Amino acid sequence: MTEKSTQKIPSDKLIQTNPDYNPDVIVETQNLSKIYRDFWGRQKVRALKALDLEVRKGEIFGLLGPNGSGKSTTIKLLLGLLFPTSGRALVFGKDATETTKNERIGYLPEESYLYKFLTAEETMDFYGRLFDMPADVRRQRSDELIRKVGLHWARRRQLKEYSKGMVRRIGLAQALINDPDLVLLDEPTSGLDPLGTREMKDMILELKAQNKTVIMCSHLLADVQDVCDRIAILYQGDLKELGAVNDLLQVSGETSVRARKLPDSAHKEIAEVIARHGGEVLSIENPRTTLEELFLNIVRESEERPGRRAAAAAGEGGTESGR
Amino acid sequence: MVVKDFPDLMRWLFGDSTRTGAFLILLLLILASSLFGLFFGFLVASFRHGPAEAFYTVAKVVAGAIPDWIHISYRRIFAIAGLAIKEAIRRRVILVAFLIFALSLLFGGWFIGGGEHPDRVYINFVMWGTQLLILMLVMLISAFSLPDDIRNKTIYTVSTKPVRISEIVLGRIVGFAILGTGLLAVMGIISLLFVWRGLSHTHQIAVNDGGQVEFQPVDRLATGHRASDNAISGTTTLFDSGHRHYVEVVEDVRGIDDPPPADTESILSQETRGDKIVYQRLQVMHASGHSHNVAVTGKGEAAVYDFSDAKGFFRARKPKYAEMLVFFDRQGEPKREGMSTGDEWTYLGFIDGGITLSRAEYLFNNFSADDFSSTDVLPLELKLGVYRSHKGDINTRIRAGLQIESFTGENETALPRRFRSEVMEFETEEDIIQVKGIPRKIPGQIYGPEGELIESGIYDLFDDFAPNGRLKLTVRCMDQSQYLGMARASVYFRLTDRPYWLNFARGYIGIWMQMMIVICLGVSLSTFLSSPVTMLGTVCAIIFGFFSESIKKLTVPEVSGGGPVESFYRLVTQKNQEEALSRSLSVDAMEQIDKLFISMVGAVTRIVPDFSRLDFSDFLTYGYFVDNDRLAVAFLISFAFCTGLTLMGYFCLKTRELAG
Numbered sequence: 001m002t003e004k005s006t007q008k009i010p011s012d013k014l015i016q017t018n019p020d021y022n023p024d025v026i027v028e029t030q031n032l033s034k035i036y037r038d039f040w041g042r043q044k045v046r047a048l049k050a051l052d053l054e055v056r057k058g059e060i061f062g063l064l065g066p067n068g069s070g071k072s073t074t075i076k077l078l079l080g081l082l083f084p085t086s087g088r089a090l091v092f093g094k095d096a097t098e099t100t101k102n103e104r105i106g107y108l109p110e111e112s113y114l115y116k117f118l119t120a121e122e123t124m125d126f127y128g129r130l131f132d133m134p135a136d137v138r139r140q141r142s143d144e145l146i147r148k149v150g151l152h153w154a155r156r157r158q159l160k161e162y163s164k165g166m167v168r169r170i171g172l173a174q175a176l177i178n179d180p181d182l183v184l185l186d187e188p189t190s191g192l193d194p195l196g197t198r199e200m201k202d203m204i205l206e207l208k209a210q211n212k213t214v215i216m217c218s219h220l221l222a223d224v225q226d227v228c229d230r231i232a233i234l235y236q237g238d239l240k241e242l243g244a245v246n247d248l249l250q251v252s253g254e255t256s257v258r259a260r261k262l263p264d265s266a267h268k269e270i271a272e273v274i275a276r277h278g279g280e281v282l283s284i285e286n287p288r289t290t291l292e293e294l295f296l297n298i299v300r301e302s303e304e305r306p307g308r309r310a311a312a313a314a315g316e317g318g319t320e321s322g323r
Numbered sequence: 324m325v326v327k328d329f330p331d332l333m334r335w336l337f338g339d340s341t342r343t344g345a346f347l348i349l350l351l352l353i354l355a356s357s358l359f360g361l362f363f364g365f366l367v368a369s370f371r372h373g374p375a376e377a378f379y380t381v382a383k384v385v386a387g388a389i390p391d392w393i394h395i396s397y398r399r400i401f402a403i404a405g406l407a408i409k410e411a412i413r414r415r416v417i418l419v420a421f422l423i424f425a426l427s428l429l430f431g432g433w434f435i436g437g438g439e440h441p442d443r444v445y446i447n448f449v450m451w452g453t454q455l456l457i458l459m460l461v462m463l464i465s466a467f468s469l470p471d472d473i474r475n476k477t478i479y480t481v482s483t484k485p486v487r488i489s490e491i492v493l494g495r496i497v498g499f500a501i502l503g504t505g506l507l508a509v510m511g512i513i514s515l516l517f518v519w520r521g522l523s524h525t526h527q528i529a530v531n532d533g534g535q536v537e538f539q540p541v542d543r544l545a546t547g548h549r550a551s552d553n554a555i556s557g558t559t560t561l562f563d564s565g566h567r568h569y570v571e572v573v574e575d576v577r578g579i580d581d582p583p584p585a586d587t588e589s590i591l592s593q594e595t596r597g598d599k600i601v602y603q604r605l606q607v608m609h610a611s612g613h614s615h616n617v618a619v620t621g622k623g624e625a626a627v628y629d630f631s632d633a634k635g636f637f638r639a640r641k642p643k644y645a646e647m648l649v650f651f652d653r654q655g656e657p658k659r660e661g662m663s664t665g666d667e668w669t670y671l672g673f674i675d676g677g678i679t680l681s682r683a684e685y686l687f688n689n690f691s692a693d694d695f696s697s698t699d700v701l702p703l704e705l706k707l708g709v710y711r712s713h714k715g716d717i718n719t720r721i722r723a724g725l726q727i728e729s730f731t732g733e734n735e736t737a738l739p740r741r742f743r744s745e746v747m748e749f750e751t752e753e754d755i756i757q758v759k760g761i762p763r764k765i766p767g768q769i770y771g772p773e774g775e776l777i778e779s780g781i782y783d784l785f786d787d788f789a790p791n792g793r794l795k796l797t798v799r800c801m802d803q804s805q806y807l808g809m810a811r812a813s814v815y816f817r818l819t820d821r822p823y824w825l826n827f828a829r830g831y832i833g834i835w836m837q838m839m840i841v842i843c844l845g846v847s848l849s850t851f852l853s854s855p856v857t858m859l860g861t862v863c864a865i866i867f868g869f870f871s872e873s874i875k876k877l878t879v880p881e882v883s884g885g886g887p888v889e890s891f892y893r894l895v896t897q898k899n900q901e902e903a904l905s906r907s908l909s910v911d912a913m914e915q916i917d918k919l920f921i922s923m924v925g926a927v928t929r930i931v932p933d934f935s936r937l938d939f940s941d942f943l944t945y946g947y948f949v950d951n952d953r954l955a956v957a958f959l960i961s962f963a964f965c966t967g968l969t970l971m972g973y974f975c976l977k978t979r980e981l982a983g
Contacts, residue, residue: 041370079483081982099391102485113476115406117413129402130484158413174480 021093026182026213027055027078031087034073034237047073049237050087055215055230060208062228062245063217069234071217072110075186078215079107091182103131106180110187112171116160120151120170123159127174138177145173150199164191172203183207185216189223194295201227222292225249255279258287324945325670326812328936329644330956345956349963356967360974361385384978391489391973399486403494408502411464417506420460424510427452428517435521438565440612442636443944445521449514450940453507454834458865461503461838465845466857468495469976478981488977492846492969499842504835511831515824522636526560526568526615528628535624538572551606560630566611570628575602588618591626612636638946639826642704642815643694645685645796648672655680664710664806671708671808676721676800683807685796685814686730690789696819700760701784704817707798708808709753720750722801727765729788730795740777741770742788748801758817821948829949833939836961840932841865843965847972851979867927868934878925886917932964 034048048070055061063071076082077089080097089096092104114123124142133141146155149169159167168191175183188204189197204227207214218224224231225245233241241248257270267284274281338344361381368377411417431452435444469491472478481491531537538556554571561567572591575584576599583602584590590604607615607630616631650661650672661672661683675681692698709721727744731737744767751757763784769777788794798814800807844864848857867874884890884900892913893900904910937957939949 037371076982079479081479081482082980099485099487102483105483107480107483109476109479111476113479115410115477117410118406122409126402126406127480127484129398130481130486132396132398132485171480178484 024057025054026057026092027053027061027215028090028093029053029074029078029087030090032074032077032084032089033086034070034077034082035085047237048077048234051234051239053232053239053242055213057213058208058211059229060204060214060216060227062224062231063215063234064219064221064224064231065217065234066219068236070237071219071234072186073237074234075107075184075215075217078184079105103178104181106175106178106183108168108171108175108183108185108188110190112167114159114167114171114174117158119158120146120155120173123170123174124177127177131178133178141177141179142173145176146170148203149173165193165196168192168196168200172200180212182213182215185214187218187220188216189218189220194292195299197223198292198296222290254282324812324941324947326644326810326947327670329811330952332952332955335952335956336959345959352967364974364978384974387977388489388973391487391977395487395489395493399490400494400497403481403486403491404498404501407464407468407495407498410468411499411502416460416464417502420456420506421509424452424456424513427456428513432517432521438611441565442518442522442612442946445518446944447940449518450830450834450943453510453514453831454837454938454940457503457507457510457834457838458841460506461499461842462845462858462861462865464502465495465499465842466849466861467854468499469846469849470852470854470857473981476982482981489973492850492972492976495846496842496965496969499846500839503838503842507831507835507838511827515827519637522613523632524564525632526563526630528570528630529559529561529567536626536628541571554606555603560607564611568610568615569608570617571606571608572603573606575604576600577602586616589616591619592622609635637823639821639823639948640704640946641818641821641948641950642812643687643690643818644812644815646688647686648809648811649684649686650674651680651682651684653679653681661808662806664808671810671813673708673710673806673808674798674800676805676807677803681800683798683809685798685811687789687794687796687816688732689792690785690794690816691792692785694818695816698763698785700762702817703759703761703796703814704756705751705759705798705809705814706754706756707751707813709751710806710808712804712806720752721805721807722748723751723807724748724799724801725759725761726797726799727761727767727784727788728795728797729790730793731791732793735791737772738791739772742782743767743770744782744788746799751807761816826943826948829954830939830943832954833937833949833957836937836957837934839961840868840934840937840964840968843968843972847968847975850972850976864931865934867931869938871928871931871933872935874924874928878921878928885914886921888913888916888920932960936960 029051032048032051032053033046035043036045036047038044047068051070051074053074063074065071073082077084078091078096079102080099083097091101094101115126118126121142124146125138128138128142146152149172151166151169151173154162154166159170162170168188172185172188175185185204189200192200201223204214204216208227208229216224216228228245230242230244231248232239271281271284334342334344336344336346338347364381364384365374365377368380371377372380428449431448435441435448438444469478472481478491528536536558538558540556541554551571551573553573553575555574557569557571559567559569576596577583579595579598579600581600583593583600584604586604589606590602592603594601594603605617605619605628607617613633613635615633618629618631620627620629650658651674652658652662653675661674663669664673672683674683695701703725707723711721724746725748726746727742729738729740729742744765747759747761747765749757749759761784764781765784765788766779766781767788768779769782771777782788784794796814798807798809841861841864845857845861848860852860884893889904892898892904893902898904937960939953939957941947942949
């Protein structure tokens with residue numbers, strides 16, 4: 001990335017005034033609650049109950065939970081799209097309702113709510129202007145991001161002609177136009193094909209590599225598991241679990257061994273060793289690849305060798321990838 | 324044309340002894356609306372969070388408003404404005420509006436034209452058409468834009484950028500304003516061309532069965548039209564564009580050394596009689612509000628008569644109105660208003676005819692020769708009403724008299740010599756604008772401070788009569804038992820005409836100001852209401868704004884028949900408006916409900932902008948110039964409304980959750 005495109009918008013608005021601000025803590029919620037009310041002020045839903053969270057710099061934080069658990073509400077509260085009923089949300093040490101914090105935030109909403117009558121280029125230019133970016137920086141950044149999300153060929157088409165996956169991609173591009181320090185992704189992989197999902201996950205990991213902080217919410221558990229460092233699990237507005245993914249997923253009391261080129265005769269021997277040590281063999285078998293992995297291999301192979309793919313070869317490919 | 328207000332910017336703004344200035348009223352309004360806003364905000368917040376938290380919330384919103392307006396970014400505002408413009412263009416809103424406009428001109432052209440004043444019909448048509456279309460268009464786009472953004476959640480991607488609420492509101496207003504201005508400018512230019520093209524025409528002279536032009540003596544013209552004093556014969560043109568003109572042959576007698584008449588092309592013949600030259604020339608009489616020049620080439624039967632394009636349609640008359648009009652009754656007592664000849668028309672005040680002291684005095688200020696292009700003869704235009712108290716020939720004109728005098732204002736040193744002119748008699752009738760040339764040198768008398776006659780002679784209108792810039796013009800009705808009606812705008816000196824295009828542009832600036840208020844109202848209401856409700860509110864405001872005067876009349880306490888409930892009751896029980904209702908609890912209740920309703924309607928008419936003050940279509944229709952003060956007052960009214968509405972929209976959007 002060039003020096004010009006990465007330059008931050010100089011602004012006195014970013015001056016920190018919070019004396020308790022810890023630069024390592026990007027997001028902090030304290031007793032954050034949200035109650036949705038009707039027109040007459042009567043309580044409709046208690047969407048979030050006293051949420052205490054801390055998201056640190058450079059981590060990928062996942063918000064997990066079934067529909068209606070309060071994930072999107074939390075994100076909207078952090079963005080200032082909703083006002084908390086009680087408690088507070090701080091982003092970069094500032095109140096979430098403050099506009100200036102948005103200088104350093106990128107947000108990809110659940111369904112890429114973009115203006116369908118704009119082309120990709122115009123979309124990027126429009127959002128660049130909202131960051132008060134000069135024209136040359138806007139142009140360069142927008143060009144770079146459109147290429148990055150693989151939409152260069154469709155840059156002059158209006159978004160109403162885009163497929164859902166393409167809209168998602170341009171949505172991500174607009175979220176990154178300001179080279180944000182904090183990226184909030186609401187269901188980032190929804191609507192994407194497996195290839196797109198993988199690319200999205202790669203991009204999230206790339207953001208982490210650039211020391212950016214990512215908060216994503218999803219109910220696609222595999223995606224969260226693949227990319228998140230820490231997760232919070234919400235259920236009906238309550239925080240049920242919070243911690244590092246590795247810690248939470250570790251199964252204590254079980255051991256797994258992975259080996260290559262082991263003949264079937266060795267299986268019996270291994271079982272005997274385990275029994276000798278008082279252990280219980282649960283299973284000894286060839287591991288399976290994931291369907292995602294299989295699909296991606298086929299697509300990659302097809303890109304390299306266009307034409308009809310033989311069924312036998314496909315079967316072989318599957319076996320290969322399983323080895 | 325009815326002109327009821329004669330705005331003087333400074334007096335309007337800062338007031339005088341008789342009225343409060345608009346500036347002070349604005350300050351009071353700002354104070355009152357701020358207090359109301361704070362109280363209302365506090366009330367709503369208390370309801371939601373309790374009084375202690377409410378105080379903090381309101382303070383936070385107010386404190387946050389300052390940086391929101393100080394740190395606005397023009398790049399962001401124009402980005403949002405550009406988006407609003409692109410949206411309207413790509414959703415083909417503009418195309419549809421323009422198509423409707425083009426179609427209305429296309430088919431409208433079939434039905435208008437002809438009649439007594441085709442220019443008025445044309446101008447009225449394009450002004451009202453443009454006004455209606457533009458206001459409807461901006462109302463629609465401003466009412467739907469923000470609610471659509473919130474409903475489609477596209478606002479999420481905007482408000483999560485460093486965009487201030489002030490920029491969201493202003494951006495939309497600026498966008499729609501640019502769009503509307505562009506469209507209005509295009510419509511204005513097309514309208515002007517349409518009017519010009521529609522009114523442009525020429526004529527051919529009428530010929531007899533033998534194909535010859537036949538001039539008939541004046542007394543044989545069965546026209547009903549008055550011929551000029553020096554007309555000797557005449558004929559007509561052929562019927563074209565819904566009218567025909569009478570063409571007179573007039574005799575112009577001039578000295579041998581005098582220059583010939585200015586329009587030499589219209590001269591038929593010239594003949595020397597003694598020491599005079601008599602020119603016989605053609606003169607095309609006015610019809611349908613215009614005339615033509617005529618050029619004659621050739622002589623006798625071989626003569627060709629060539630009529631020019633219509634002239635006199637496109638005028639922007641700049642009147643010099645009197646500062647004050649004072650009526651005097653039969654006994655010579657000054658009155659604020661003239662006699663009333665009935666309720667149906669209260670605009671004009673009437674004076675008695677015959678030998679009474681009844682008269683109307685027009686007091687002119689700042690009367691200076693600099694305002695006139697030619698000061699040899701000053702054009703005085705009069706449009707007087709006539710009320711006939713006995714039967715007679717309706718075509719008989721009423722005799723009236725004009726007299727000019729010097730005068731001094733209150734608290735001014737009296738002039739040592741007062742000039743009074745002879746009475747200048749003239750005839751008048753209803754519904755015509757008469758142009759009377761007042762020569763600069765006029766016969767009159769000089770009176771001393773005690774009213775004693777000093778001398779008689781011919782004196783200068785500016786140097787002798789109005790050395791202090793003040794002039795009194797007295798109008799009297801000379802015919803017994805007849806009445807002359809007039810208002811302040813009925814009599815004026817016509818100053819140098821202003822360019823027509825400038826006046827046309829000013830007329831469209833009036834529409835532009837209305838458009839701006841509708842945009843701000845639409846955007847402001849749409850920050851907290853849904854699109855249909857916003858539209859309804861805006862339509863109501865426009866209707867109240869345009870007809871506020873008529874609606875205000877319904878809210879005066881003395882209106883007979885009561886309010887809506889009482890009127891309905893009278894309708895059902897078949898009681899007429901004047902019949903007293905027998906007192907009962909239900910009648911009392913009915914009256915109280917009506918009172919409440921009427922006071923609410925009255926309050927609304929005071930809150931909504933008075934669109935009639937921004938509507939200059941009558942000025943264009945009747946060919947009067949929209950003066951600077953009137954334009955400035957209209958602009959300030961619009962600006963104040965737009966600012967207030969923008970702030971209201973800002974606070975409403977600021978205090979609502981965008982992801983509700």
